Amino acid sequence: MEHTVISSSKFxxxxxxxxxxxxxxxxxxxxxxxxVMGPSGCGKTxxxxxxxxxxxxxxxxxxxxxxxxxxxEIYQMNxxxxxxxxxxxxxxxxxxxxxSIYDNVIAGYKLNGLKMPKADFDNIVEKSLTSAxxxxxxxxxxxxxxxxxxxxQQQRLCIARAIAMEPEVILFDEPTSALDPISTSSVEQLFHxxxxxYTLIIVTHNMQQAARVSDKTAFFYMGxxxxxxDTKQMFTAPSDVRTQNYITGRFS
Amino acid sequence: xxxRLKIRNTKxxxxxxxxxxxxxxxxxxxxxxxxxxxxxxVMQVNWHFLTHVPAPVGEPGGGIANALVGSILMVAVATIIxxxxxxxxxxxxxxxxxxxxxxxxxxxxxxxxxxxxIVIGIVVYLWIVKPAGTxxxxxxxxxxxxxxxxxxxxxxxxxxxxxPPSLKEAALSLGVPYHRVIIKVIVPCGFSxxxxxxxxxxARIIGETAPLLFTALGNSFLSYSMKKPMESLPHLIYxxxxxxxxxxxxxxxxxxxxxxxxxxILNIVTKLITRKWNIQL
Numbered sequence: 001m002e003h004t005v006i007s008s009s010k011f012x013x014x015x016x017x018x019x020x021x022x023x024x025x026x027x028x029x030x031x032x033x034x035x036v037m038g039p040s041g042c043g044k045t046x047x048x049x050x051x052x053x054x055x056x057x058x059x060x061x062x063x064x065x066x067x068x069x070x071x072x073e074i075y076q077m078n079x080x081x082x083x084x085x086x087x088x089x090x091x092x093x094x095x096x097x098x099x100s101i102y103d104n105v106i107a108g109y110k111l112n113g114l115k116m117p118k119a120d121f122d123n124i125v126e127k128s129l130t131s132a133x134x135x136x137x138x139x140x141x142x143x144x145x146x147x148x149x150x151x152x153q154q155q156r157l158c159i160a161r162a163i164a165m166e167p168e169v170i171l172f173d174e175p176t177s178a179l180d181p182i183s184t185s186s187v188e189q190l191f192h193x194x195x196x197x198y199t200l201i202i203v204t205h206n207m208q209q210a211a212r213v214s215d216k217t218a219f220f221y222m223g224x225x226x227x228x229x230d231t232k233q234m235f236t237a238p239s240d241v242r243t244q245n246y247i248t249g250r251f252s
Numbered sequence: 253x254x255x256r257l258k259i260r261n262t263k264x265x266x267x268x269x270x271x272x273x274x275x276x277x278x279x280x281x282x283x284x285x286x287x288x289x290x291x292x293x294v295m296q297v298n299w300h301f302l303t304h305v306p307a308p309v310g311e312p313g314g315g316i317a318n319a320l321v322g323s324i325l326m327v328a329v330a331t332i333i334x335x336x337x338x339x340x341x342x343x344x345x346x347x348x349x350x351x352x353x354x355x356x357x358x359x360x361x362x363x364x365x366x367x368x369x370i371v372i373g374i375v376v377y378l379w380i381v382k383p384a385g386t387x388x389x390x391x392x393x394x395x396x397x398x399x400x401x402x403x404x405x406x407x408x409x410x411x412x413x414x415x416p417p418s419l420k421e422a423a424l425s426l427g428v429p430y431h432r433v434i435i436k437v438i439v440p441c442g443f444s445x446x447x448x449x450x451x452x453x454x455a456r457i458i459g460e461t462a463p464l465l466f467t468a469l470g471n472s473f474l475s476y477s478m479k480k481p482m483e484s485l486p487h488l489i490y491x492x493x494x495x496x497x498x499x500x501x502x503x504x505x506x507x508x509x510x511x512x513x514x515x516x517i518l519n520i521v522t523k524l525i526t527r528k529w530n531i532q533l
Contacts, residue, residue: 052425081427082427083424083426087426090422090425091418092418096423098441107423111437
């Protein structure tokens with residue numbers, strides 16, 4: 001049994017009176033790629049955003065129950081520290097338009113006012129961009145604005161930005177839904193390499209993507225975690241009828 | 253059918269002609285004013301004109317140094333007062349659009365924008381001039397700052413509201429605390445919009461006479477003290493243009509020319525800034 005990084009038990013989340021995540025209990029192991037799928041409005045993104053405490057930023061949003069990073073309750077930690085440890089990549093690439101590629105990668109340090117010798121920053125930038133498979137493409141234009149890159153490059157820049165903070169876990173909220181197929185496949189390829197060092201949790205609408213990239217898949221339906229199993233098992237012999245219906249396209 | 257189409261085409265043509273004509277027409281008042289003021293004013297302007305105070309009636313020469321210094325000083329102080337208050341409340345309004353406070357303070361900003369400038373002058377007179385017992389440049393600055401506020405607040409708010417929320421989320425997800433997100437990400441990204449709001453508000457108040465009538469009053473001598481009455485360009489124009497002397501009329505024309513140049517340059521610079529520093533989202 002490998003080490004568990006993120007675990008929840010009876011975890012609930014609300015938007016006002018709207019109960020969007022219901023009694024979710026899950027244990028996510030280190031260095032795995034977890035796909036989270038389910039129809040729109042099933043609470044998968046909300047659950048993801050609870051893991052790094054982004055959920056509570058929306059007015060009226062509340063959460064209850066146990067959600068742990070290793071042995072620490074996430075909801076008792078300082079949210080700033082949680083977000084250092086748990087990075088996030090969003091649906092649409094969102095590099096900072098006022099910063100260069102270089103500064104975008106170390107934005108987590110720069111914006112927090114963390115100082116370091118320039119050589120260390122150079123190091124972090126090269127390492128993170130290399131891990132995000134972007135170094136070769138941008139190494140000669142590090143001081144150009146990040147928004148000059150293509151959509152796929154921008155998304156990899158955002159991944160580099162998350163990696164630069166050396167988090168334990170990286171959350172991906174439909175990271176390829178705004179990208180073209182070629183950019184999508186380059187990002188998907190990255191997942192395989194990134195899981196050597198990080199634990200990845202990926203919310204996706206795309207079942208093929210879930211099947212391609214993940215070790216384990218979680219299926220959410222109406223705010224509940226219906227099934228959580230090895231991806232292969234899930235796509236060949238799901239144990240719950242709702243999962244089966246979803247996978248076979250009987251509802252969406 | 254053919255005839256119908258022809259009528260339709262003619263109608264379209266007429267309509268197009270009308271809007272082109274009107275678009276052209278509205279440039280005429282500005283051009284006429286510009287040309288006239290340049291014609292009357294440009295002859296008055298020279299180094300002497302800019303560096304000397306007005307001469308008494310009958311004496312040759314004289315300039316507008318007192319008004320020039322006064323306008324620049326008062327507008328500068330007004331800007332220093334209005335910028336922090338305006339930007340910070342603009343940030344509040346854009347960040348918390350659905351709160352009650354935002355609703356009411358937004359309403360107040362709109363109403364403030366519509367308050368006649370002379371009324372603002374009277375209010376500042378009651379607040380500052382009367383308790384202090386003397387007209388003063390600082391009270392003029394306060395009146396001008398109040399006039400600037402709505403423009404700065406609204407332009408800040410509208411600029412920041414256009415920024416995508418994903419930008420804020422990106423920063424927050426990196427563990428950046430809220431105040432740093434605003435200072436380091438949101439404000440820099442909206443910088444050109446905020447700056448152009450400030451420039452436009454300066455261009456707006458630099459020509460205001462009414463709020464200064466009861467506050468800065470006017471002064472025919474050069475003064476640098478914010479505690480004493482001070483001359484300003486629009487006030488000088490007002491006094492000298494209504495006087496019966498030709499020399500003074502010329503002085504007023506020269507001052508009008510300078511004032512117009514200020515406003516023109518401010519507007520052009522604003523346009524350049526928004527184009528050059530605009531951040532591609």
